[in-house]
Amino acid sequence: MSSVHLVDRAFRECLPSDISTIVDYFGDFTDKKPFPLLFGVYQGLIKYKNVTSDLLHMCFLSNRLDELIHKKFTHKPSGYYQKFKDQNLIIGNTNLLNTKNKKTFEIYDDDHCPYCNTKGFLTNNNTLNIDCTQCYKFLCKKCAYLGDEDLCLHKRCQKLIS
Secondary structure, eight states: OHHHHHHHHHTTTTTOOHHHHHHHHHHGGGOOOOOOHHOOOOOOHHSSOOOOOOHHHHHHHTTTTTHHHHHTTTSSHHHHHHHHHTTTTOOEEEEEETTTTOOOOOOOOTTTTEEETTOOOOTTTEEEEETTTTTTTTEEETBOOOTTTTSSBOOOOOHOOO
């Protein structure tokens, strides 16, 4: 799955090399889209907005990558996103397969906790501004387990450890 390759490359700080990842997530290059700028946007989604390879893949399948990008930078935009927006870049429909009868799903903005979808993650100061020691994702006050420091701080990971 090319979304897994994209996530891996985002964390390794190197541009994707797999042609299917480039075609699926960076769109048609006939309009000269700036590849490093789009990669910076994806890095922000993956590293700071807690976007998973599964969500990226679902958005690719449903041709909703642009919607994902705009929603996840609603309340706290990055410099890469601002340039993406200022240049009116559009990834567009990259999945050219038949997308009829696909499951619909909601794409939450960046004010929702990435795990429990509680609204107010940013606007109600519901984030703890610390990340989980197991999964490295930022925590909301509702999802956090603030117990033993040797254990993961995320309730979801606590269930996996037990």
